[in-house]
Amino acid sequence: MNEKLNPTTASGRRLGYARVSTDAQDESLQIAALDRAGIDALYVDHGVSGTATSRPRFDALLTDLREGDTVVVYSLSRLSRGTKHLIELGDTFEARGIDLVSTTEQIDTSTAMGRFMFTMLAALAQMERDLLAERTRAGLEVARAQGRFGGRPEKLTMDQRRHAQLLRNGGVRAEEIAASLGCSRATVYRALQEKGVSA
CATH class of the missing domain: 3.40.50.1390 (Resolvase, N-terminal catalytic domain)
Incomplete structure (x- = not known):
């Protein structure tokens, strides 16, 4: 404490x-x-x-x-x-x-410890964002190679919805998020609007 x-x-x-x-x-x-x-x-x-x-x-x-x-x-x-x-x-x-x-x-x-913790949390959050961006780029390449640009499934898991929100917060376009998750843009927009998902 x-x-x-x-x-x-x-x-x-x-x-x-x-x-x-x-x-x-x-x-x-x-x-x-x-x-x-x-x-x-x-x-x-x-x-x-x-x-x-x-x-x-x-x-x-x-x-x-x-x-x-x-x-x-x-x-x-x-x-x-x-x-x-x-x-x-x-x-x-x-x-x-x-x-x-x-x-x-x-x-x-x-406090010195508080400043250290703040810096560490900010760095970890940045790393999470960077890793998500890397996975998104990899997912987009696979989707393009397979000719996928959206579609089913229509429902996303909680982890997928949080993934979508974090990507959106990082400035990734809805179309790219949809391609990485293998769903439609409409599904992404609905997921971002759902209660408890928005950051």
Whole structure:
């Protein structure tokens, strides 16, 4: 357990951020965790995908931040649009003298161990993305060689849906995702819209 997650050790304000991808999702779990972490203010984006360029309440949080403040999130996945964005945010926060706490990953960048864990998680996430891209390229080559460019099966497993979402987050086109999974574009679009799949 990282002792610096205790809110009494913070020198500035603790600003919480929560996000749900659809209006139907409930942010109460995130908010309860943030409340336990001891926050001074809360910013919540409703129905906003993690890949969205504009997130009104997150943008407001960034504007309100001052040196010495701490951003508190339930999970790093709620914070960024992807690995590259997460690393950029980490660099921006460090340059501005702002700490980051994630209650799920037990990360607190005000500590040496927290900064190390943040860097390691970001690197692992980047590696996962790169490996997925490599597998996609290999799958596309096989699909083209066999003359496959989509089609059945219409339903994807949870792993396939997560695979599709991760690829989409990495900027891969729906047509390429469909070819790698051996399904239609429509199936990919449906999988990306299903509750619990969007990042």
